[in-house]
Amino acid sequence: MTYTLILLRHGQSEWNEKNLFTGWYDVTLTEQGRKEAVRGGELLAEEGLLPDILHTSLLKRAIITANLALEAADRSWIPVKRSWRLNERHYGALQGKDKAQTLAEYGEEQFMEWRRSYDTPPPPLADDSEFSQIGDPRYAELGDDAPRTECLKDVLIRLLPYWEDQVKPDLAAGKTVLVAAHGNSLRALVKHLDGISDADIAGLNIPTGIPLVYELDEDFKPVVPGGKYLDTAAAAEAIKAVANQGRH
């Protein structure tokens, strides 16, 4: 008996295209991102991987991606659960900043530390910033605990209760689960699933819009480490592009 988990990073967003740090800022998809999402759904249908339940973040780039993918797979009707715990990493004071300019201003080491180190968060975002989510009704339940910045470790800590209490039970019930989320929230989940070290996770990037499928054993360990992208060639190209963001 294995469980099927499908991870899907949202399609290209307007701020991916503009090369801006995004985090919790709620941007929509580009036309290319919408196409990626539809293609993601077609790949699922072609493989006969039909989700029974969807889990998304509270950010529209993940929500719209899931809707488009599920429509393409004729599964728009499945139940949905959403949580801030699947949100992208809060990027702190970097939200809204240009990646290339940040690299030029702070240098390679600091840039990569903020982008990919496991436990160094960027400086916190001021509550009165135009890029802040403080006061946004969708995060009302968080009160003053709403994050002002996060490192990947913080993301894993807030994601794990959701994985344990919401996603695992759906898998254990035999459902094919689709998680539509973000580059860094999915990196945190993959780190947990594959047991990737704090150092090695820095080198792992997740492309937009390409389903990553995990078969999990009864202990929720991947049968094939790293899972399998449904379009391996496109995934390899897109992973390189994510890794090089800010450099051109």
Ligand SMILES: O=C(O)[C@@H](CO)OP(=O)(O)O
């Ligand atoms: O800006 C962001 O929120 C993320 C994902 O787009 O960027 P990065 O890949 O640099 O962590």
